[in-house]
Amino acid sequence: MAQVHLEHVWKIYDGKVEAVKDATFTIEDKEFVVLLGPSGCGKTTTLRMIAGLEEITRGTLKIDGKVVNDVEPKDRDIAMVFQNYALYPHMTVFDNMAFGLKLRKVPKDEINRRVREAAKILGIEQLLDRKPRQLSGGQRQRVAVGRAIVRDPKVFLFDEPLSNLDAKLRVQMRSELKKLHHRLEATIVYVTHDQIEAMTMADKIIVMKDGVIQQIGTPNEIYNHPANIFVAGFIGSPAMNFVESTIIKDNGGLWIKSKGLKLKIPAKFEEKLTDYIDKEVIFGIRPENIYDKMFAIAPKEGENTATAKVDVVEPLGSETILHLMVGEDKIIAVVDPKTEAKEEQTMDIVFDMNTMHIFDKETEKSIL
Structure with a gap:
């Protein structure tokens, strides 16, 4: 060879x-x-x-x-x-x-x-x-x-x-x-x-x-x-969620803010993002890193939780794919198949922000 x-x-x-x-x-x-x-x-x-x-x-x-x-x-x-x-x-x-x-x-x-x-x-x-x-x-x-x-x-x-x-x-x-x-x-x-x-x-x-x-x-x-x-x-199916967002400073930390979301950025990422405060970025998170709050482990109230309206439910047996609207933001989540989510109803979802991605809006390159 x-x-x-x-x-x-x-x-x-x-x-x-x-x-x-x-x-x-x-x-x-x-x-x-x-x-x-x-x-x-x-x-x-x-x-x-x-x-x-x-x-x-x-x-x-x-x-x-x-x-x-x-x-x-x-x-x-x-x-x-x-x-x-x-x-x-x-x-x-x-x-x-x-x-x-x-x-x-x-x-x-x-x-x-x-x-x-x-x-x-x-x-x-x-x-x-x-x-x-x-x-x-x-x-x-x-x-x-x-x-x-x-x-x-x-x-x-x-x-x-x-x-x-x-x-x-x-x-x-x-x-x-x-x-x-x-x-x-x-x-x-x-x-x-x-x-x-x-x-x-x-x-x-x-x-x-x-x-x-x-x-x-x-x-x-x-x-x-x-x-x-x-x-x-x-890479990844369903594909990663991308949300046009702004990085803001509030309550002594950094946050992702979009039309529908406000999520706390983990401290470990803050140093790499200081140059992007008050700038537009693309926030990315994979569907499998978003959970039905009923089945999430010890979520931090208010920091990584959002209320979503359920648009489509796709049960696959081993998992369920949810198409959600959080304000004007479209989000896809892959959740526990025991979820009780129903179309046209609202539910609370939890974001694992330790797995988040941030991309430069102009170059589309990863910042983290």
């Missing part, structure tokens, strides 16, 4: 469309890295530049310490798994998995050993004589992964490989790919727009928007310490 390093990499189409802008990051040996972002953010273009399927406009790409900008895809020692599986319909599963090895003139016995070993790892030994049309979506996906495994490449590249599967099968395949990563000790670069895939599978996430890297970090870092409003809103 190998390290992958991009340094100030750009992809510009027709001299004007900037698909990837100044991307610099390192994927360490044996690391599982996810490129995450909405459609059109440049993540697949970045993956295709690593694969050699897209030419780099400027910048440097190194694999295993070697500059590969001008190296042909077939000579980069990488294997790619595509979104649509890209299987040859007229070939059996065995021949699909063996095809790349045959092109490289690998001995027949070695091909047979590698294909059967990969099939055993993926649980598709009984499918080797079938054609792709005789397989389910999940089985086709395993064949596509198996074709990559037999190559024993330095780097595996996955381009939204689970997007064509149903929800239940996606969950199963996420688990299997993670186990496969540990078993192969592989360097994996994985592209997805699905934040759950990213959070559950990645050692490191690279969040992209409009061709620009927004943040690089572990799933916990990205979730708990988002660099800006985009990352904070993209």
